[in-house]
Amino acid sequence: MITIPRKALLAVLATVLATGAACGSEEAATRLELSAALPDKVPTGTTLRIGDPQIQAILGASGLDKELSDAGVTTEWANISGGPQSIQAFRADKLDCSSVADIPSLFAAWTGTSTKIVFQAVTQDPLDHPIYKLGVAPGVNVASPADLRGKRIAYSAGQAQGALVLRVLQKAGLSQKDVQLIELTSTGDSYVTALGTKAVDVAPIGAQNIKLYEAKYPGATSINTGIRDDASTLYCLTTAVEDADKAAALKAYVAIRTRALLWANDHPDEFAKAYYQDSQKLNEADAKAVVEINGDKGIPASWDNAIKRLQETADLLSTEQKHDKLDVTTLVDRRFEKVQADAAGDKVVTGDAS
Template identity: 30%
Template sequence: MTRTILSRRRVLLPWIVLFALIALAAIGFASLRPHGGGDPGRPVLKIGDQRGGAQALMRAAGELDDLPYRIEWAQFPAASPLLEALAAGAIDVGGVGAPPFAFAYAGDAKIKAVFAYRPQGPGVGRASAIVVPKDSPVRSVAQLKGRKLATVRGSAGQDLALRLIEQAGLASSDVRWTYLDNGAAKAALESGAIDAWSTWGSYVGIAVMENGDRVLADASGLPAQTGFFAASDSAIHGKRPILADFLARLSRARRWAAAHPDAFARTLAQETGLPFKVARFSITAYIGTAEPINDALVREQAEIFARYRRAGIIPALPDIRGAYDPSFNATALARRD
C-alpha cells in the first residue's frame, strides 16, 4: 500500500508543480511584472507571454539587458486569454501559435501578426501530440472515431488533431470533441472520462516522460507551422520604435537558442520547475529563426482558416489580408549578433 501511494505521488508531483505554476501565471496577469528598470519616464511595452516563453528565452540569451524602455510582462496559461487581453488593449504584443491566432482573428479580434518564426531541426513536431493512456486500446488515429478527444477550442492542439484526423480519412464530426483546458484534460484522461488528449509543449513531455502515457500520433510527419507575435493596432502605430527593438531582440534570442539548446533548457527548467529532460523536449517549438511575413506565408495561413471552417469551429472565412503585417520584416530579419 505504501509503495502504491508513493508511486502515485511520483506520478502526480510533476502535474501538481505544472498546474500550480499555471495558476501563478494566471494570477501574475493581475500584476504586470516590470523589466528594464523602474524609471516611470521611460516608455513601456506590455508583453503577453506563456510559461517558458519569450521572457525565459530572452533572459537566457541576454536580450533583456540594457533595455532603453521598460517591459511589463503579463503571464497567461494559454494563447486564448492572451489574445483576449491583446484584443482588449490590456497588452501591446504577445506570442501565440498560428492556429489560436487564426481562431481569434476569425472572431473579429483587432490584432495583427507582426513577427513570424518557424521551428526547425531535429525533433520538430514531437512536442505537439495526441496522447492516450499507455494501456489504451486505441492504436491509430482512425480508431478515434466515435471516441472523446479533449483539447482547447481553437488551439494548436485542436488544429493538430484536425490535421491528423483528415490525414487518417476521418471528418471532424467523426470524433466527440471535449473542450477542456490542459489541466482538466489531463485529469479527465487519468480518470477515463476521455479517450485522448491533443496538446503541446511541456504537457506532452510530462505526460510521456513522467507519467508513462503514450503518443498516439504527433506532428513530426507534418509540415512545421509558424508561430507569431501579434500586436494591437495601437501598439503598431503608437509604440513602433520600441516594438521594433523588442522584435529584433526576440529574433536574436531565437538564433541564440538554436545554437545553445541545452543552455536554454536549463534556464527554462530553473524558471518553471520542470525536469530538465521535459524542458529540453519542449523547447523544440522555440528552436527556429524568424521568417518574412509575405504572400506565401499568408496563403499558408489560409489553410488553417479553411480547416477551421470545414470543422465548424469558425462561422465564416474572414478576409485575412489585413491580419499579417510585413512592415517589421526588415527589423526582425536583420542579423546583428
C-alpha cells in the first residue's frame, strides 16, 4: 500500500477545489438571463442538438446549411419531432430543441420539464389547409362533428391530436362523456391502422395521409374539423436558451430557419423532393400533393395571437384533463419574435387572425 503524506494530500485537495471553483465561475459566466439581450457572436465550436427534420432537408436543398456553418453554428441533427419523443430526449439531456406543434410545451411544463418556444410559424389560409382531418373507419357514419356522439375516438392526451379532439368535441357541444376516448399514441401510421382495422371509429390523422388512408381501406372517409390547427413551433430546453453560447447559436438558427421556410414556399417542387421524396420516401406525385395540401407557411410579425390560442388550449386541457392552471406566457421566449420577423423582412405576416 502506498501512503500519501497528509500535507501532500491536502495540497492536492486544495488544487482540485480551486479547479472546481474556477470551472464553476466559468460556467456561471456563460449563463444568460432570460431578460438579457441575445448575443450576436457565436463562439467557435458551439453545437446545437436539434430535432427539426423538415428544416434539415430544406437547409440542404437551399444551400442555407452553408450559411448556418458560416455563422459558426454546428448542428447535431436528431430524427425527432413531436411531443413524446422530444420530451423524452429533453429529460435525458440528448436534445436542445425540437420542432413541434404547441401542445408539447404545455405537457413539458405539466410534467416538470422546463422549455421555451423560440419560433412561431402559421399556415396561410389555415382553414383551407388543415394539418389534421378526422379519419372515419369504413362503414361508420360520421358526416360532421355532431355525429361523434357515441363513437370510439383515438386519443393521445400529450399530443396535438388529443387537444384537437377535445376542441372538436367542445365546438360540437359534446363532452368526453358523450364519446369513448381510446388512449392510443399517434406514432407512424398507428392511427391509420387503428381506423382501417376498426379498432376505433374516428381518429385525427395528418391531412397528407387522408388520400393514402382512403385508397388503402375501401369505404374509409374523412371530414374537416373546422378548427384552426396550424400551430408550428420550435421549442428548446430552458437551459439551452440560458446558455449564452447556445442562445447566440439559436439566434442565428432562428433567422436562417425563417428564411428556409420562406424558401420552401417559393420552391415547392424542390421542397417536396428534398423532404417528402428523399427523406419520407413518397413518390413524386404524392410528395407534391402533400406540399400543396399543407399550404405555405407564414412568419407572424407578432406572437400575440399564437399565445392567445395557446392559452385557450391550456385552459381547456386544464379543465378536461385536470391539469394545473398554466400561464403560457412563461413558456415563450419573445426575444426571438423580432429575430424571425426581421429575417422575414417584407414577407412577414402582419394579420395573423385569431
